[in-house]
Amino acid sequence: xxxxxxxxxxxxxxxxxxxxxxxxxxxxxxxxxxxxxxxxxxxxxxxxxxxxxxxxxxxxxxxxxxxxxxxxxxxxxxxxxxxxxxxxxxxxxxxxxxxxxxxxxxxxxxxxxxxxxxxxxxxxxxxxxxxxxxxxxxxxxxxxxxxxxxxxxxxxxxxxxxxxxxxxxxxxxxxxxxxxxxxxxxxxxxxxxxxxxxxxxxxxxxxxxxxxxxxxxxxxxxxxxxxxxxxxxxxxxxxxxxxxxxxxxxxxxxxxxxxxxxxxxxxxxxxxxxxxxxxxxxxxxxxxxxxxxxxxxxxxxxxxxxxxxxxxxxxxxxxxxxxxxxxxxxxxxxxxxxxxxxxxxxxxxxxxxxxxxxxxxxxxxxxxxxxxxxxxxxxxxxxxxxxxxxxxxxxxxxxxxxxxxxxxxxxxxxxxxxxxxxxxxxxxxxxxxxxxxxxxxxxxxxxxxxxxxxxxxxxxxxxxxxxxxxxxxxxxxxxxxxxxxxxxxxxxxxxxxxxxxxxxxxxxxxxxxxxxxxxxxxxxxxxxxxxxxxxxxxxxxxxxxxxxxxxxxxxxxxxxxxxxxxxxxxxxxxxxxxxxxxxxxxx
Amino acid sequence: xxxxxxxxxxxxxxxxxxxxxxxxxxxxxxxxxxxxxxxxxxxxxxxxxxxxxxxxxxxxxxxxxxxxxxxxxxxxxxxxxxxxxxxxxxxxxxxxxxxxxxxxxxxxxxxxxxxxxxxxxxxxxxxxxxxxxxxxxxxxxxxxxxxxxxxxxxxxxxxxxxxxxxxxxxxxxxxxxxxxxxxxxxxxxxxxxxxxxxxxxxxxxxxxxxxxxxxxxxxxxxxxxxxxxxxxxxxxxxxxxxxxxxxxxxxxxxxxxxxxxxxxxxxxxxxxxxxxxxxxxxxxxxxxxxxx
Numbered sequence: 001x002x003x004x005x006x007x008x009x010x011x012x013x014x015x016x017x018x019x020x021x022x023x024x025x026x027x028x029x030x031x032x033x034x035x036x037x038x039x040x041x042x043x044x045x046x047x048x049x050x051x052x053x054x055x056x057x058x059x060x061x062x063x064x065x066x067x068x069x070x071x072x073x074x075x076x077x078x079x080x081x082x083x084x085x086x087x088x089x090x091x092x093x094x095x096x097x098x099x100x101x102x103x104x105x106x107x108x109x110x111x112x113x114x115x116x117x118x119x120x121x122x123x124x125x126x127x128x129x130x131x132x133x134x135x136x137x138x139x140x141x142x143x144x145x146x147x148x149x150x151x152x153x154x155x156x157x158x159x160x161x162x163x164x165x166x167x168x169x170x171x172x173x174x175x176x177x178x179x180x181x182x183x184x185x186x187x188x189x190x191x192x193x194x195x196x197x198x199x200x201x202x203x204x205x206x207x208x209x210x211x212x213x214x215x216x217x218x219x220x221x222x223x224x225x226x227x228x229x230x231x232x233x234x235x236x237x238x239x240x241x242x243x244x245x246x247x248x249x250x251x252x253x254x255x256x257x258x259x260x261x262x263x264x265x266x267x268x269x270x271x272x273x274x275x276x277x278x279x280x281x282x283x284x285x286x287x288x289x290x291x292x293x294x295x296x297x298x299x300x301x302x303x304x305x306x307x308x309x310x311x312x313x314x315x316x317x318x319x320x321x322x323x324x325x326x327x328x329x330x331x332x333x334x335x336x337x338x339x340x341x342x343x344x345x346x347x348x349x350x351x352x353x354x355x356x357x358x359x360x361x362x363x364x365x366x367x368x369x370x371x372x373x374x375x376x377x378x379x380x381x382x383x384x385x386x387x388x389x390x391x392x393x394x395x396x397x398x399x400x401x402x403x404x405x406x407x408x409x410x411x412x413x414x415x416x417x418x419x420x421x422x423x424x425x426x427x428x429x430x431x432x433x434x435x436x437x438x439x440x441x442x443x444x445x446x447x448x449x450x451x452x453x454x455x456x457x458x459x460x461x462x463x464x465x466x467x468x469x470x471x472x473x474x475x476x477x478x479x480x481x482x483x484x485x486x487x488x489x490x491x492x493x494x495x496x497x498x499x500x501x502x503x504x505x506x507x508x509x510x511x512x513x514x515x516x517x518x519x520x521x522x523x524x525x526x527x528x529x530x531x532x533x534x535x536x537x538x539x540x541x542x543x544x545x546x547x548x549x550x551x552x553x554x555x556x557x558x559x560x561x562x563x564x565x566x567x568x569x570x571x572x573x574x575x576x577x578x579x580x581x582x583x584x585x586x587x
Numbered sequence: 588x589x590x591x592x593x594x595x596x597x598x599x600x601x602x603x604x605x606x607x608x609x610x611x612x613x614x615x616x617x618x619x620x621x622x623x624x625x626x627x628x629x630x631x632x633x634x635x636x637x638x639x640x641x642x643x644x645x646x647x648x649x650x651x652x653x654x655x656x657x658x659x660x661x662x663x664x665x666x667x668x669x670x671x672x673x674x675x676x677x678x679x680x681x682x683x684x685x686x687x688x689x690x691x692x693x694x695x696x697x698x699x700x701x702x703x704x705x706x707x708x709x710x711x712x713x714x715x716x717x718x719x720x721x722x723x724x725x726x727x728x729x730x731x732x733x734x735x736x737x738x739x740x741x742x743x744x745x746x747x748x749x750x751x752x753x754x755x756x757x758x759x760x761x762x763x764x765x766x767x768x769x770x771x772x773x774x775x776x777x778x779x780x781x782x783x784x785x786x787x788x789x790x791x792x793x794x795x796x797x798x799x800x801x802x803x804x805x806x807x808x809x810x811x812x813x814x815x816x817x818x819x820x821x822x823x824x825x826x827x828x829x830x831x832x833x834x835x836x837x838x839x840x841x842x843x844x845x846x847x848x849x850x851x852x853x854x855x856x857x858x859x860x861x862x863x864x865x866x867x868x869x870x871x872x873x874x875x876x877x878x879x
Contacts, residue, residue: 059677061684109864112676113619117814121860124811128853139849240807244684251681280692287688294682295670 005179008257011305012172015262019165026161031273033161039269040164041226044171046249046261048218051175053247054256055187056211058107062119063246065126066096066216068238070223072130075142075233080135085148089224093217100216104209123243130235141234148228160229167225171218172258174449178214179257181448181455182441182462187211189435191256192424198406199384199416200498201439205405210445219246248290254300263301332413335398337362337506337537343382343392345375345561352378354561355392360506365528365538367548370558371581376541377419379558380508384416385409396506411439415504419511419541421491425484429475429494432483433466436501440465469501473527489520496527506537513544525551549573557581589723591844592837597729597798599836600736601627604791605813606820606828607743608784613822614760615780617676618668621683623788624810625690626663630656630789631801632700634707639699645708649735649793656789660782668781669774691806704803707796714797728797735794739787740829746783747825756780808852812839815859821869830871 019036026032045067052058073092077083103122110118130136137143148155148163155163178184186207189197194204227233245268253264268286275282297303338360345353352375360366368376381387383394385406393402401409410416424432441462447455470476475497478490486494492512499507509528513521521544528551532538542548548555548569555572557565565575572578605623612620633655637648663686671682694700706714709728716727747753759766759776767773792801799805812835820831835855842851862869 053677057677059680106860106864109867113680114863114867116619116621116680117818118860118863120811121856121863124856125853125860128850128856132849132853244687247681247684280695283688283692284696287685287690287692290685290688291667291671291682294674294678294685295667298674298678 004257005176005184008259009176009180011259011302012169012176015259016169019169023161023165027158030157033158035270035273037161037164037229038272039266040161040168041222041229042246042249042269043168043222043262043265044164044225045219045222045246046253046265047168047171047175047258048215049246050250050253050255050257050261051179051187052211052215053250054254054260055179055184055191056208057191058208058211059112059116059247060103060119060212060215061116061240061243061247062103062121062123062126063215063219064238064240064242065123066100066219067223067226067242067246068126068130068233068235069096069099069216070220071227071233071238072136072142072223073220074224074227075145076136078228079142079145085146085228089148089221089228092224093220096220096223097213097217100213101209103216104212107212108205108208120240120243123240127235127239130238139235141232141237143232145227145231145233147231148225155228164225164229167221168262171221172262175218175258177451178445178449181451181459182438182443183207183210183445183448185431185435186438188427188431189424189438192426193422195386195406196418196422196424197435198386199410199422200436200502201407201410202435203405203407248286250300251290252293252301254302257302260300260302267301332505333398335395336360337397338383338539339395340379340383341393341395343379343394344390345378345382345387346390352561353382353390356558356561356563357392358556358563358566360537360539361554362505362537363532363535364553365532365540365551366554366556367540367542367552368556368558369542369545369548373560374558375561376558377510378561380416380510380539380541383409383508384414407439410502413439413503413505415499415502415507417492417495417499417507417509417512419514421488421495423483423486423491423495423498426482428480428482429486429497430463430466430470430479432494433469433475433497433501434462436469436498437462437465439502466501469497473497473500474523488515489517492516493520493523493527496524500531504536506539507531508539508541510541511543512540513542513547521547589721591840593723593725593729595837595840596833597726597732597836598795598840599816599833600732601791601795601799601809601832602812602816602835603736603829603832604739604787605809606817606832607740607825608787608791609813609817610822610825610828611780611784611787615756615777616664616668616672618679618683619814619822620784621680621810622663622686622690622806623784623813624808625687625806626656626659626785626788627792627809628802628806629659629690629694629792630785631707631792631796632694632697633789634793634796635705635801636699638708645710645793645797648707649790652789652793653786657782657786659789660785661778663785664778664781669778687807687810691804694802700802704800704805706800707793709797726798732794732798735790739790743783743787743825752776752779812836812855815855815862817869818859819862819866819869821871824869824871827869827871831869 022036026036045063049060049063052060070092073095074088077088077091078085106118107115131139150163153159186202189200189202190204190207197204249264249268250261252267254260271282293300336359341357343353343356356379370376382389385404389402393400396409396414397412424435441458443455443458470479473493475493483494512524516524525547528538552569555569556563557572557578559581564581565572565578605627608623609620612618630652634648634652637643637651638645667682667686671679710731712727714728717724747757755771756776756779759771759773763773813832816832816835817828819834820827839851839855842854
C-alpha cells in the first residue's frame with residue numbers, strides 16, 4: 001500500500017468523527033446544517049476529482065458537467081416524469097459514468113494544458129446544452145424537484161446532512177479500497193511513468209478511461225443529491241465556476257486520496273455559506289489561497305497534517321517469509337521466444353532500423369552491440385510495441401505481435417529495463433517491484449472497489465512475491481526507500497528486480513552496466529547469469545565489452561540500423577567490419 | 588453577412604491579441620495562462636482610470652495601460668508564475684486559475700472599477716460614428732481597432748525578428764540551457780516575455796474599450812475564446828494565433844447573427860474540442876517529426 005494512502009486511511013476515522021460532532025452541533029442551526037450538507041455534496045464530487053488529479057495525474061476543469069448530468073437526470077425524472085428519487089439518481093450516475101467514459105477516451109489524446117482545455121470545453125458544452133434544451137427548462141431550469149425519501153423519511157433539512165455525509169463517507173471508503181488494490185497500483189504507475197507502466201503490463205489507456213468514468217460517476221452522484229436537496233437546478237449553477245470550485249477544493253485539501261478532498265470540500269462548503277456577506281473578498285481569498293497552496297504546500301493542506309516519512313515504516317506482515325525459490329521459466333510453445341523479421345523503422349528522413357532480422361534461441365543470453373545511434377534502443381522499442389514499425393514483423397513466443405500495445409506484449413511474459421532506469425519515483429522499492437508483478441495478478445475493478453477478501457489475498461500474494469524477488473537480488477535493506485531517492489546503481493538493480501518479479505521468459509535489458517562501479521558490475525554479471533540459468537531468454541544491449549564477451553552466448557552488431565555481424569563472441573570479435581565500426585577504418 | 592464579418596473581425600481582434608499573449612507566455616515559460624482574458628479586462632480598466640482621473644485622451648490611456656500591463660506582467664511572473672514553477676504543469680495551470688479569481692473578483696473591489704462594464708471614450712469622434720462602404724456599414728472605431736491591431740503586430744514582429752533582445756527571448760524560449768550557456772539571462776527574458784504578453788492583453792482591452800466596454804465579468808469568456816483561437820490557429824505559431832482569434836470572432840458573430848445568441852458559444856466550444864482532436868497542431872502549426 002502506498003504510504004500516502006496509509007496516512008489517508010488513518011485520517012478517515014478522525015474526519016468521520018468531526019462530521020458526527022459537527023452534525024450534533026448543527027441540530028440547532030439550520031445554517032450550519034445547510035453548510036455541512038453542501039460540504040458533503042461537494043466532497044462526493046471532489047473525491048472523484050482527487051483520484052483523477054492526484055492518483056492518475058489527469059486534470060479536469062469539466063467536472064461540473066457531470067454534476068449537471070446527475071442533477072438534471074434527477075430533476076427531470078422526478079419533477080417532470082414523476083419517478084422516485086432512487087432510480088432517477090441511479091440513471092444520473094450511470095449517464096455521468098458513460099459520458100465520463102467518452103470524455104476519458106477523448107482525453108487519451110491530450111496531456112497537461114491541452115487536457116485542461118479539452119475538459120474545460122466539455123464543461124462549457126454541457127452547460128450550453130442545458131441552457132438550450134427546452135425539455136430541461138432552458139435558462140430557468142427545472143424547479144419543484146421533490147426531496148429524496150429513504151424508508152419513509154424525507155431527506156430535507158437536518159436529515160439531509162446525515163444522508164449526504166453518509167454517502168460521502170461511503171464514497172470515501174470505497175475509493176480508498178479502490179486505491180489500495182491492484183487498480184490503485186495501476187493508477188500510481190501511470191502517475192509516475194506511463195511508458196514504464198505499460199512495460200509492466202498496465203493497460204494505461206483503459207485505466208485512464210476508468211478513472212474519468214469513476215470521477216464522472218461520483219460527480220453525477222453529487223449532482224443527483226444536490227438536485228433533490230435544493231429542489232431546483234439551473235444551468236448557471238453547474239457551469240465552469242463550479243468546475244473550478246471542485247478543482248480549488250482538491251488542490252486546497254490535497255489531491256491523491258480521500259482525506260484531502262473531504263477537507264477541501266468542507267472548507268469551501270463552509271466558507272461559501274459563512275463568507276456570504278464578504279462577496280468578492282471571499283473569492284479573492286480563494287484565489288490567493290490556491291496560489292499560496294500551489295507555491296507553499298503543493299501537497300495541499302492535508303500534507304501539512306502528516307509528515308511524509310523519509311523512509312516509510314516497514315510493513316509488519318512481510319517480516320517472516322520464505323526467501324528461496326526454485327523456479328524454471330520457459331517460453332511457451334515450441335517456437336523461438338523472439339523472431340524478428342525484416343523490421344524497418346524510419347524517423348522522417350532517418351532510417352533507424354533497416355531490414356533487421358534475427359531469431360533468439362530459448363534460454364540463451366544474446367548481446368546487441370553497436371556504436372551510439374546504431375538503433376539498438378529503437379530495436380527494443382520495436383519489439384516492445386513502442387511506436388509504429390515502418391515495416392517488418394515481430395513474433396514473440398510464437399505469436400505474431402506486430403502492432404500490439406506494449407502492455408499486451410508485457411502480458412505475454414516479456415520484461416524490459418530502460419537505458420535511464422525508468423522507476424516509479426514516488427513509490428518505494430517494494431512498491432515498484434510489486435507493480436512489476438502486475439501482469440501476473442488477477443483482479444477486477446468491482447472487487448477492488450468493494451475490498452473483497454479475494455482482493456486482499458491477491459494483494460498479499462503480490463507483496464510476498466515482490467518481497468521474495470527483493471530477497472533474491474539482495475535488495476531488502478532498501479525495500480522501503482523511495483525510488484527517487486536511490487543512487488543510480490541501486491536504481492538499475494531495482495529496475496531489474498521489477499522486471500524479474502513478473503517472471504518474464506524473455507527479458508530485454510538496455511545498458512545495465514552503464515554508470516555502475518566495478519563491484520556493482522560483478523553483481524550484475526551474477527544476476528544476469530542466474531536469470532539465464534533459470535531459463536529466461538535474455539537480450540542485452542551493452543557497451544561494456546568485457547561483460548558482453550564473457551556473458552554472451554551470441555553477439556549481434558548493429559550499425560546505422562543494419563545488422564553487420566552475428567555470431568559467437570569470438571567470431572564477432574574478429575570480424576573486420578565490426579573492428580572498423582568500433583575503431584574506425586582511418587579512411 | 589459582410590456586416591457580421593466586420594463585427595466578428597472587430598471582437599476577433601481582441602481574441603487575437605489574447606491568443607498571441609497566450610502564445611508568447613507558452614513559448615517563454617511552457618505555461619498556458621488561463622488568466623489572459625482577465626488581464627485584458629484589467630488593462631481596459633487601467634485605461635479607464637487614465638481617462639477618468641488624469642483626463643487624458645484614449646490614445647494616451649492606451650500607452651499608459653500598456654505600460655501598466657507590462658509592469659503588472661512582471662509582478663505576475665515574479666510573484667506567481669516563477670514560484671509556482673516548481674509544482675509542475677498541473678500546479679502552474681491551477682495557479683493561473685487562482686489568478687483568475689484574484690483578478691476577476693479583485694477588480695470589483697477597487698473604487699471606480701466596480702463590477703459594471705463602462706465605455707471608454709472613442710479614439711476619434713463619437714463611438715457611434717459609421718461610414719458606408721459598398722453597402723456595408725462600418726464603425727469608425729472598428730477601423731481603429733484593425734489599424735491598432737496591425738500596429739501591435741508590426742511592432743511585435745520587428746521586436747522579435749530585428750532586435751537583439753527579441754532574438755535573445757526567442758533563443759531562451761527555444762533552448763533555455765543553451766541560451767544560458769551563451770550568456771542570456773533566461774530568468775529575465777522570461778519575465779519580460781510575460782510582461783509583453785500582459786501588455787498586449789491590456790492593449791487589446793483598451794482598443795476594444797470604446798466598442799465592447801471595459802470591466803465586468805467578461806474575462807473568462809475572453810480567455811476561453813482566445814484559447815479557442817490559439818488552438819484553432821496553432822498554439823505554437825504566432826501568426827496562427829492571430830488568425831485563429833480573428834476566425835473565432837467571425838464564427839461567433841455569424842452564429843449569433845444567423846442562429847441565436849445562446850447556441851453560438853456551445854458551437855464555438857465544440858469547435859475547440861474538434862480542433863484539439865483532429866488538428867492538435869492547428870491550421871498554421873507545423874507537425875514536427877517526433878522521435879519516440
